[in-house]
Amino acid sequence: MTDAARPTAATFSAQAWQANLPVYEAIRTMPFNMALADGTLPGERFRHYMIQDAHYLIAFGRALAIAAAKADDADGLVQFAQAAQVAVIVERSLHTDFFRSFGVDPAEFEGTEMSPVCHHYTSFLIATAHAESYPVVLAALLPCFWIYAEIGRDILARAVRPNAYDAWIDTYAGEEFHEAVRAVIATTDRAAATASPDVLARMHEAYRRASQLEWMFWDSAWRLGAWPL
Numbered sequence: 001m002t003d004a005a006r007p008t009a010a011t012f013s014a015q016a017w018q019a020n021l022p023v024y025e026a027i028r029t030m031p032f033n034m035a036l037a038d039g040t041l042p043g044e045r046f047r048h049y050m051i052q053d054a055h056y057l058i059a060f061g062r063a064l065a066i067a068a069a070k071a072d073d074a075d076g077l078v079q080f081a082q083a084a085q086v087a088v089i090v091e092r093s094l095h096t097d098f099f100r101s102f103g104v105d106p107a108e109f110e111g112t113e114m115s116p117v118c119h120h121y122t123s124f125l126i127a128t129a130h131a132e133s134y135p136v137v138l139a140a141l142l143p144c145f146w147i148y149a150e151i152g153r154d155i156l157a158r159a160v161r162p163n164a165y166d167a168w169i170d171t172y173a174g175e176e177f178h179e180a181v182r183a184v185i186a187t188t189d190r191a192a193a194t195a196s197p198d199v200l201a202r203m204h205e206a207y208r209r210a211s212q213l214e215w216m217f218w219d220s221a222w223r224l225g226a227w228p229l
């Protein structure tokens with residue numbers, strides 16, 4: 001998303017983006033994304049990322065389905081039910097396209113459990129989706145969409161092409177994904193507009209946590225994070 005398309009008023013999204021700029025900047029410049037942009041990311045680290053992302057996307061789809069069930073109108077129900085479906089479609093494309101082109105054996109995926117960070121992030125999303133109100137659930141889900149949209153465009157702008165990771169970059173820099181992200185931002189801002197101060201505070205906390213966990217997810221892939229025992 002360009003600066004012009006970014007919310008500017010004192011909306012929830014504008015405040016949350018501003019408050020978490022240091023996290024976004026850390027994500028933008030972390031070794032995983034620098035190496036992805038210049039095409040030097042070692043395959044082993046991308047394979048780790050893809051396997052964990054396949055686990056993540058199914059859990060994310062479940063959290064979206066819970067958000068759909070909590071929606072306060074039919075538009076929200078459709079929006080998040082469709083997003084849940086897209087999460088599963090993206091997960092399946094990892095198996096049919098990405099796993100194949102980067103040499104991940106289906107048996108390797110089946111035999112690899114969630115890393116500690118993936119486990120933490122997905123547990124946080126599912127627990128928040130179940131326990132919190134609709135606006136707070138949306139705030140927890142938003143960084144996943146928004147950070148990927150910004151990172152996708154940022155990486156595209158500086159990517160060395162052709163790049164082994166072109167397909168990944170194009171998915172998240174593409175207009176179709178960005179249109180969906182703008183819609184999630186708008187729905188979150190609508191929910192925040194009538195939220196109490198307590199709910200708003202919980203929204204900011206959920207947004208910050210999810211943003212931190214996005215950084216941790218990439219960092220874990222870079223470190224090939226695994227369970228110590």
Ligand SMILES: Cc1ncc(C[n+]2csc(CCO)c2C)c(N)n1
Nearest residue numbers: 056083084086087090144145148217
């Ligand atoms: C850790 C992690 N965070 C965000 C995404 C991005 N993402 C993938 S599918 C989807 C929307 C589905 O409706 C979004 C936002 C990811 N892949 N992995």
